Amino acid sequence: xPHAIVMPKPGQFTEExxxxxxxKKEGDPVAKGDVLFEIETDKANMEVxxxxxxxxxxxxxxxxxxxxxxxxVAFVGQPGEAIPAVVxxxxxxxxxxxxxxxxxxxxxxxxxxVPAAVPLLATPIPASVAPSSPTAPAAQKISPxxxxxxxxxxxxxxxxxxxxxxGRVLEKDVKAHxxxxxxxxxxxxxxxxxxxxxxxxxxxxxxxxxxxxxxxxEDIRRAVDEKPKVMSRMRQVIAQRLTQSFTSTPHFFVTVPxxxxxxxxxxxxxxxxxxxxxxxxFIVQAVVLTLKEFPAFNSGTDGRSVWWRSKxxxxxxxxxxxxxxxxxxxxxxxxxxxxxxxxxxxxxxKARDGKLAPDEMSGGTFTISNMGMLDVENFTAIINPGEAGxxxxxxxxxxxxxxxxxxxxxxxMKITVSADHRVVDGSVAAGFVNAxxxxxxxxALWRRLA
Amino acid sequence: MxxxxxxxxxxxxxxxxxxxxxxxxxxKTAIVERExxxxxxxxxxxxxxxxxxxxxxxxAHVRDAAALGVRADNVRIDYAALLAHKQATVSKLAxxxxxxxxxxxxxxxxxxxxxxxxxxxxxxxxxxxSTVRASKVIVATGSTSAVPGFLPKAPAVIESRAFLxxxxxxxxxxxxxxxxxxxxxxxxxxxxGAKVTIVEMLEDVLMLLxxxxxxxxxxxxxxxxxxxxxxxxxxxxxxxxxxxxxVKVGDEWIEADRLLVxxxxxxxxxxxxxxxxxxxxxxxxxxxADGRNRTAVPGIYAIGDVNGGPQxxxxxxxxxxxxxxxxxxxxxxxNEALVPGVIxxxxxxxxxxxxxxxxxxxxxxxxxxxxxxxxxxxxxxxxQTGGFVKWIADAASGQLLGAAAVGxxxxxxISVAAVAIPAELTAHEVGRTIHPHPTFGxxxxxxxxxxxxxxxxxxxxxx
Numbered sequence: 001x002p003h004a005i006v007m008p009k010p011g012q013f014t015e016e017x018x019x020x021x022x023x024k025k026e027g028d029p030v031a032k033g034d035v036l037f038e039i040e041t042d043k044a045n046m047e048v049x050x051x052x053x054x055x056x057x058x059x060x061x062x063x064x065x066x067x068x069x070x071x072x073v074a075f076v077g078q079p080g081e082a083i084p085a086v087v088x089x090x091x092x093x094x095x096x097x098x099x100x101x102x103x104x105x106x107x108x109x110x111x112x113x114v115p116a117a118v119p120l121l122a123t124p125i126p127a128s129v130a131p132s133s134p135t136a137p138a139a140q141k142i143s144p145x146x147x148x149x150x151x152x153x154x155x156x157x158x159x160x161x162x163x164x165x166x167g168r169v170l171e172k173d174v175k176a177h178x179x180x181x182x183x184x185x186x187x188x189x190x191x192x193x194x195x196x197x198x199x200x201x202x203x204x205x206x207x208x209x210x211x212x213x214x215x216x217x218e219d220i221r222r223a224v225d226e227k228p229k230v231m232s233r234m235r236q237v238i239a240q241r242l243t244q245s246f247t248s249t250p251h252f253f254v255t256v257p258x259x260x261x262x263x264x265x266x267x268x269x270x271x272x273x274x275x276x277x278x279x280x281x282f283i284v285q286a287v288v289l290t291l292k293e294f295p296a297f298n299s300g301t302d303g304r305s306v307w308w309r310s311k312x313x314x315x316x317x318x319x320x321x322x323x324x325x326x327x328x329x330x331x332x333x334x335x336x337x338x339x340x341x342x343x344x345x346x347x348x349x350k351a352r353d354g355k356l357a358p359d360e361m362s363g364g365t366f367t368i369s370n371m372g373m374l375d376v377e378n379f380t381a382i383i384n385p386g387e388a389g390x391x392x393x394x395x396x397x398x399x400x401x402x403x404x405x406x407x408x409x410x411x412x413m414k415i416t417v418s419a420d421h422r423v424v425d426g427s428v429a430a431g432f433v434n435a436x437x438x439x440x441x442x443x444a445l446w447r448r449l450a
Numbered sequence: 451m452x453x454x455x456x457x458x459x460x461x462x463x464x465x466x467x468x469x470x471x472x473x474x475x476x477x478k479t480a481i482v483e484r485e486x487x488x489x490x491x492x493x494x495x496x497x498x499x500x501x502x503x504x505x506x507x508x509x510a511h512v513r514d515a516a517a518l519g520v521r522a523d524n525v526r527i528d529y530a531a532l533l534a535h536k537q538a539t540v541s542k543l544a545x546x547x548x549x550x551x552x553x554x555x556x557x558x559x560x561x562x563x564x565x566x567x568x569x570x571x572x573x574x575x576x577x578x579x580s581t582v583r584a585s586k587v588i589v590a591t592g593s594t595s596a597v598p599g600f601l602p603k604a605p606a607v608i609e610s611r612a613f614l615x616x617x618x619x620x621x622x623x624x625x626x627x628x629x630x631x632x633x634x635x636x637x638x639x640x641x642x643g644a645k646v647t648i649v650e651m652l653e654d655v656l657m658l659l660x661x662x663x664x665x666x667x668x669x670x671x672x673x674x675x676x677x678x679x680x681x682x683x684x685x686x687x688x689x690x691x692x693x694x695x696x697v698k699v700g701d702e703w704i705e706a707d708r709l710l711v712x713x714x715x716x717x718x719x720x721x722x723x724x725x726x727x728x729x730x731x732x733x734x735x736x737x738x739a740d741g742r743n744r745t746a747v748p749g750i751y752a753i754g755d756v757n758g759g760p761q762x763x764x765x766x767x768x769x770x771x772x773x774x775x776x777x778x779x780x781x782x783x784x785n786e787a788l789v790p791g792v793i794x795x796x797x798x799x800x801x802x803x804x805x806x807x808x809x810x811x812x813x814x815x816x817x818x819x820x821x822x823x824x825x826x827x828x829x830x831x832x833x834q835t836g837g838f839v840k841w842i843a844d845a846a847s848g849q850l851l852g853a854a855a856v857g858x859x860x861x862x863x864i865s866v867a868a869v870a871i872p873a874e875l876t877a878h879e880v881g882r883t884i885h886p887h888p889t890f891g892x893x894x895x896x897x898x899x900x901x902x903x904x905x906x907x908x909x910x911x912x913x
Contacts, residue, residue, distance in 0.1 A: 189873060189874030189875070190873075190874060190875050190876045190878075190879045191844070191847050191848070191849030191850070191874035191875065191876050192874055194847040194848060194849070194876055195846075195847045195849070198846060198847065216874055217847075217849060217874050
């Protein structure tokens with residue numbers, strides 16, 4: 001009896017995954033531990049290994065297919081073995097287009113078995129949020145002749161009102177559309193038309209830059225470049241979550257300058273002695289300590305309930321080539337500075353390599369976004385859904401400041417907290433950033449901690 | 451002081467069309483020339499060489515004509531008469547330019563032009579000096595042969611201009627430089643009976659061509675014309691005597707009556723003093739200009755060889771027209787990017803657009819359709835079956851991106867491609883266009899079919 005290969009459940013909140021790539025094809029021998037295929041979840045890509053030995057007999061889900069976790073995607077067995085009657089994988093349960101990441105029902109999560117796990121990326125989004133596309137939607141009724149004429153004319157029939165039965169678009173409707181839109185006046189080079197047909201560009205919507213408005217290859221290329229394209233899953237998740245947060249959370253922002261001169265000197269001194277700490281490690285530690293003093297910033301709300309978290313799970317925003325991820329340092333308040341350094345370094349490294357497990361990106365209670373290396377004066381960040389704040393850390397710059405009645409040049413770094421005004425008031429936010437500032441400016445504290 | 455809307459400096463193939471275009475648009479126009487109307491192209495370049503190459507080519511064809519049943523024994527070259535034909539050609543065309551300039555009301559100023567300020571130009575000629583005021587200036591001063599400094603200054607060491615005025619053809623000629631000027635003159639001299647050696651530092655002659663075209667030309671030059679081609683080595687030194695020169699190439703000394711230096715051209719700005727107008731040449735001496743030939747100084751344009759673009763007469767003509775239109779307030783399109791090249795070797799070669807090598811370097815997916823003249827009725831009938839034409843087309847859309855022709859009438863045939871490529875025609879379109887039969891031009895249609903492997907006059911492509 002062949003073994004069924006099922007879609008794994010890479011994270012506790014993952015409900016469906018997409019097959020990116022099969023590394024074996026039907027008929028290939030498979031050893032235990034061989035990578036069979038690669039999947040994409042709403043958070044990450046990962047490779048799936050075989051638990052069985054034999055031959056890959058049948059692939060049920062092709063590249064690009066999205067199926068629920070635990071669905072059978074392939075069979076491994078001995079050559080010639082009969083494959084069980086293939087049951088088509090059930091479609092994923094329908095989902096509302098927009099589900100709040102933290103639904104009211106999730107509010108009592110604080111009391112649930114996994115209290116800290118109000119998920120960062122809990123909402124699976126629809127497999128493809130289709131952008132407005134110039135190609136005809138599948139729903140349009142159109143006759144084969146009308147479709148062919150549209151294609152040969154390099155135009156998009158989706159906007160044409162059909163006069164056939166049930167609004168079906170007929171060839172004469174396309175002809176009328178072409179006449180009404182002045183198609184006969186369009187001048188286009190042969191190569192440009194070939195390209196427009198191949199790339200499904202509606203030439204009625206293209207402005208020609210050639211002599212007398214003639215459409216050339218460059219014009220079509222530009223239209224192809226400007227055509228809406230489906231974003232990567234990562235970008236869709238970012239878009240959905242940040243839009244939700246920014247439109248439903250009343251943000252306000254408080255900035256303070258931090259004099260980093262002494263801490264930078266101390267860090268250099270420590271580095272000479274072989275200590276590994278970076279300035280970021282100090283900032284992370286200062287934030288963790290301050291969150292214990294200001295529990296409102298370690299809470300979450302839906303506007304009706306508030307839930308306090310007893311532990312600090314600190315998210316660190318890491319920018320990647322094509323987006324960003326937020327690995328989470330769990331139980332950061334239990335860690336020493338040295339442990340924080342090691343955990344953060346390991347997570348950021350995995351994030352850069354695209355190797356984070358989904359559970360390493362969820363459950364955050366507060367987040368730090370650090371643009372220190374990007375040479376910025378100041379910025380504000382958008383709160384991750386389910387959290388009450390996020391700290392934006394900007395670059396450290398040589399700045400003239402007044403100290404003891406004189407102007408001195410100091411290394412100054414601005415930090416800005418974004419706060420959810422539903423649970424955090426202005427005075428609390430001011431106290432929070434000033435408490436972080438006081439810690440970072442207190443060299444004696446760091447001599448003790450390090 | 452006379453004032454002009456447009457003053458053009460230099461009456462070569464860039465300058466005089468610029469002046470005529472400006473006059474057509476109603477500008478009060480003057481043109482300054484210090485040497486000869488028509489510039490290098492008409493007097494010492496394109497035109498005189500073609501007069502001489504036509505004669506040489508005819509002689510070569512007559513010698514080969516026995517196979518077609520035409521016997522013309524004892525074909526001899528009367529070099530003096532050949533030079534007279536060349537001179538008559540030049541004179542006729544120069545006269546034509548003068549009468550055209552006159553007909554369009556362009557003032558002709560003879561002498562050396564030099565900027566005094568941005569808008570004042572002094573013209574110093576044999577009849578004295580004058581200064582004119584110019585609202586717009588188009589600099590079209592061209593280029594001259596570059597001669598490396600290590601070569602001795604001697605009568606036996608000449609560049610192309612002096613070569614054309616030699617009263618006698620040298621019996622033994624060494625050509626330094628295997629570019630298109632060197633190869634054209636080498637072929638001409640060989641066809642007229644000289645013993646020719648080409649010395650080229652690069653790995654091959656005519657490196658602007660694809661390897662298949664180079665192979666075809668080089669084979670003909672070596673096997674048919676008996677030219678010796680030395681590549682990958684330069685001229686190390688030259689001993690020039692009263693009667694000739696000894697040319698050292700590697701370990702070898704080559705004896706020659708003349709050494710023809712054809713290693714490139716350098717811009718001409720001597721005496722012009724552009725710096726007085728605030729215009730500074732770049733480190734190589736070029737007056738750089740933008741896509742509409744505007745220099746960094748408002749109102750001053752630079753066109754043709756002096757601006758460092760492609761050093762071809764037809765490119766200069768196009769730029770001159772565009773500059774004149776811009777100077778007269780007609781903002782048109784920038785310079786044409788597609789500049790065909792023609793080389794009057796034996797056989798002729800021509801190209802336009804992308805070469806296969808360039809397409810590869812750009813990472814483009816292209817298909818090539820090639821058709822040899824050995825398979826073309828007209829070529830076989832004419833006894834001229836060497837060479838081929840080829841299209842380079844975009845693999846996905848079939849858009850024609852480049853073309854090359856080697857063989858009979860290649861330099862005329864290329865004009866079809868020079869029209870088809872900017873019109874963005876596809877191989878399919880050219881393939882289904884009815885070409886007259888039997889002509890050399892049919893080769894384009896066949897090659898267009900060959901792009902998709904569907905040329906019925908070639909065996910099916912090997913899979």
